[in-house]
Amino acid sequence: MKILVVGNGGREHAIAWALLQSPQVTQVLCVPGNGGTATMDRCQNLSFRSDDFGGIARFAEVNGVALIVIGPEFPLSIGIVDYLNNRNIPVFGPTRAGAQIESSKTWAKALMEDANIPTPKSATFTDLTTARAYIEQQGAPIVVKADGLAGGKGVIVAETLAEALTAVELLFAQNYGRLLIEEYVTGQEVSVIALTDGKTVRALLPAQDHKRIGDGDTGANTGGMGAYAPAPLATPALMLRVQNEVLDPTLAALKRKGIDYRGVLYAGLMISPSGEPKVLEFNCRFGDPETQAILPLLATPLVDLLLACTEQRLAALPPIEWKPAVATCVTIAAQGYPGNYERGKVISGIDMATNEGTLVFHAGTQLKQNRVVTDGGRVLSVTCIAPDFASSIDRVYQGVKAINFEGMYYRQDIAQRALS
Structure with missing residues (x-):
């Protein structure tokens, strides 16, 4: 079968590579791809933009593409899955409504609070004056988040009051209409990336990302400077808690909103020193660079998992198998x-x-x-x-x-x- 992967990052190269490990997959087509996918066997780059929904759909229909996998958050947030669903083209990824779990931090926070999912307390602001007043009242350290897609760089952990006030001024100046100001919590972060067909949700191996640019977790936030998996911090007992306290309740909350969520549900967690998990954020797609650490360890064919999600038969699959490494x-x-x-x-x-x-x-x-x-x-x-x-x-x-x-x-x- 032919599979089309939308995106051009390291995550998409890893997805394409993992798909090609299955003998079922004869070719992977990447839109637009990168220098690595251009030189990989049985892989071809296509010169469409990731927001050219019509071009992607027509190519898939004419060339017999069996599945389209959406890598980045941006096309998901503007409705590529809705468009392809309307054309009856099989696609892996949530609809625009579901993608709000990443594209709007305030929407996601409200969902978590409604579902009693553990998350740091926060407040939402649409103007600088009230945001500044809240920060001055709460003190530092404190976390300032842009309410919108920011390529992994819309979160500022302010160690001082001055840094926090500068952060809200900066983000409002960048035309983010709303900001989320959140309490600072301590511990270690863990990325739990799960797959769901809208009825069942299964976690992949837990990973730990390194977001700061400098050694020792110093300097500015980035999209991610490295990762490893499986993260030893995420013990089987902790993963069971994450399943029961985070993943299952989130999927149930999405269903209550009438959202048929099929794709990746990625929980960015903070694990407190006492072992309590709190959700810092949700993403609606595979993580980068966590995907590059997780997928090479996958023994179950990735194509089997993605097709099961799109066809709502994930519960019928046997447990996901992993390499002993x-x-x-x-x-x-x-x-x-x-x-x-x-x-x-x-x-x-x-x-x-x-x-x-x-x-x-x-x-x-x-x-x-x-x-x-x-x-x-x-x-x-x-x-x-x-x-x-x-x-x-x-x-x-x-x-x-x-x-x-x-x-x-x-x-x-x-x-x-x-x-x-």
């Missing part, structure tokens, strides 16, 4: 990211980094004149599968060091928490 993923970024950065830098060493157990997923790259060049802030994700985290970390950094382009940057402490 761990994975560490390190993101290589362009100099200046998450701020301004240059494009067009020639990348070398990718073949040297790729071997048995080590994969290189492209994100911000393009293939130009048979050379792979940088074309984004997060450029590559290097993932290593190994029996244990010590081996995985050592080998992934061997792979990273084989790669070179002008100004490349990466964190050097990914997955260190897994060793402790």
Whole structure:
């Protein structure tokens, strides 16, 4: 069968790679794809934009595409699934109504509160004066969140009152009409990415992302500088709590709203020092870079899971199977990211980094004149599968060091928490 994947990041490269591990999948088509998907066997890039719903639909109908998988949040938030559903084209991802769980933090917070899902207390503001007054009353540290899609960079953890006041001024100046101001909670974050067909929800392996740009979780927030899976912090007992206290109640709350939610339900959790989970945010798609750490460990064919979700038969599948291994993923970024950065830098060493157990997923790259060049802030994700985290970390950094382009940057402490 042919499957079409919408998106051009490391997540979409990993999804395409995972789909092609199944003999059922003869070809993956990527819209628009990147330099990695352009050079992968049985994979082809298409020059549609991700918001060209008509072009994508017509191509799928004419070329016998069996399933369309939506990678990024933006096309989901503007209704690509609704459009394809109306054309009776099989698609994996939630409708526009369901995608509000990511596209509107205030909508998601209201859903959580209605369903008694554990989450930090918060308040919503539409003007600077009242937001400033609330911050001055609450004090710092405090968290300021833009109510809308921000590419993983709309959350500011303010350590001081001055930082918090500057954050609300900055986000209102960027034309976010609403802000969510949330209490600061301590602990470790865990990403629980689950698949659902609207009736049943099944969690994948838990992962831990590294959002800050600098070693030791310092500096600005990014889309993610690395991840590892399975996160030892998320014990089987904790995952059972997440299933019962977060995933199942959320799906039930969506159903009560009349939303038939099929796709990814991703809970970004904070685990307190005492082991209590709280939902910081929901996403409506696979995480990046968590996907690049999770999917290489998947033994069950990904295509079987995605088709079961679209056809509402997830409960009939046997338990998801995993390889007896761990994975560490390190993101290589362009100099200046998450701020301004240059494009067009020639990348070398990718073949040297790729071997048995080590994969290189492209994100911000393009293939130009048979050379792979940088074309984004997060450029590559290097993932290593190994029996244990010590081996995985050592080998992934061997792979990273084989790669070179002008100004490349990466964190050097990914997955260190897994060793402790």
